[in-house]
Amino acid sequence: MTQFVLAGVLGALFALGTFLVLRRDLVRVVWGVAIMSQAANVYLVTMGGVDPGDVAPIVYEGTTGVTDPLVQALVLTAIVISFGTTAFALALTMRVYQEHGTIEMDEVGRSGREGVGQVGPADGQEGPVDGQEGPAAADGGAVPEDRGGETDG
């Protein structure tokens, strides 16, 4: 029975994640990615085998019928990684909002192209180096969070 419930939950989570990733709103996209990685984690736990009779893997002499501890260790690693990446994705969302004034991906795409047109083809890519760090450092918002995401991983 547990297997069927888990299978249903996994399917629903992946469907929800996919749905959210395909939205235009960047915050929803980040939610979608977060849900997808959590769904992958749940999937990973179930891959150790689901048997309602099994107990937690705290092994004394003669303990039998424990669940597979390896998948749980894997999931702990994966949770830490997805925590870091989600934090980074949210920081990036904020930065996108600061730069574009919107988090609608359609408008972000358009504003980016218009932006390049206004500045002229010279800037925007690898243009003058000194000017480029200016906004990142001046706003101060994105840079520390970027590093936060990095060290968490």
Add this chain to the structure above:
Amino acid sequence: MAEQAVVAPLVVALVTAILTLLVRRADRTRRVVSVGGVLAYAGAVAWLFAAVASEGTLVYQVSDWPAPFGITLVADPLATFMLGLAALVAVPALVAGVRQVGPQGQRVSFHPLYHFVLVGVSGAFLTGDVFNLFVWFEVMLMASYVLVVFYGGTEHTRAGVRYVVLNLVASAFMLVAIGGLYATTGTLNMADMARRLAAAGTEGAAIADPTPVLGLSGVLLAVFALKAGLVPFQFWVPSAYRAAPAPVAAVLAGVVKKVGVYAIVRLYFTVFAAGTVDLGFGLGEGFLAYYGPVLFLMAAASVLFGGLAAVGRDDLSDVLAYSSVAQVGFIVLPLAVGAAVPAVRELAVVATLVYALNHAAAKGLLFLVAGEVGDAAGTTDLRHLGGMLERMPALAGAFFLGALALVGIPPLSGFFGKLLVFDVAARAGAEPALGVALGGAVLTIAYVTRAWNRGFWGAATPAVVDARTDGTVVAAVAVLAVAVVAIGVGFDPVYRAAEAAAEAALDRAAYVDAVDPMEVDT
């Protein structure tokens, strides 16, 4: 002692990354530590390369946990070949980065992130454990996310969102595939997995039916194709390479992409090749027979799409980015042929590795040149450039060498890469592959000539007249230019290294013996 050499590149890169974090405040010290660290990394790679060349495959069981319980690091000729490739690009790119990335950027996070990318890359090349491969991928990606949005402008955040979201979704898929592989094979150790797959279906084997492994490895292939930037997963490539600082673009195109290629060689040709399953459709049995057509379609589409798109671009960075989509197609094309035709398999892996090395050096060089052109002239738009040969002859000369290496003119490194790709296709009698390679070569000539004619010949435009190049960057570019020539002129040792790597990639029994995972009842 020799076993310790296996972790040396990892430890050196990690220590350097942490040290550069600690000395953030002192500009001069940080630069010295960072450049010294990357030189030490190259030294560690050279030490490991020499150790593996003299003593054969080295295995390091982390914390002395025996395989398959612990994490195994395996340094075989394939891993050391790839590490050598990484070191070749990493050193000049960092030296150029010291000049090309502004002082504020270097103070903030450039150096630690750069070294964390190297940590992830080295770990991915060395690991012998599928889940650990995922972790190293994440280490590498996490640092590269920040490097892509490094400048934090409109353009960069837009490229960053695309890059980050795609890779996060890919990571979720990679976890799913790894979880499925664990459930079907009962192990995560690559050597153990290969052994169990080879024994699948026999009496008392751990795997009764290997068919699910084929599907799960297919999911993994999509993830690796995304990392390598193969069509139809190429769409993050151009914007990310344009947004990243030039030295980072050099490393992303030169090294990080090759991690995807390496993963395909290691997992599919060493591990999954052990599996057999009746495929139907006249494909025969064996997992590789299934991957042959799949890889061929992706490689052919990459070569043609990347080439056509590069011909039509007006921006030098864009041309190079699309060109790297096409070139990764060239790298994977022999793999596709080798997967389908066992007779040329070893030569095919050699061709892939040689081409990968050539692409790493040449494309790394070209991205550094493009970055320096952007810094000196203020633009990389070919419509505003012209006459650079006159104004910056050293940089133009290096670009010329890199471009010719992409085309494949002897005696440069690219000649042997192309030659081997054609050789593999011809020996296998694979006419479609020959046709694709020929078409791709013509397209390469077209976009390279176009970029050269517009940017470097003719009268100097106003942007170019006032341009001043940086001596250090030109020196870093020159190092790669020398490498491009040296690989071509002194090709024999490179070929022997690639041959040893290909043998190691295909000799499953030797790989399993070296790791020697214990038999476990499941």
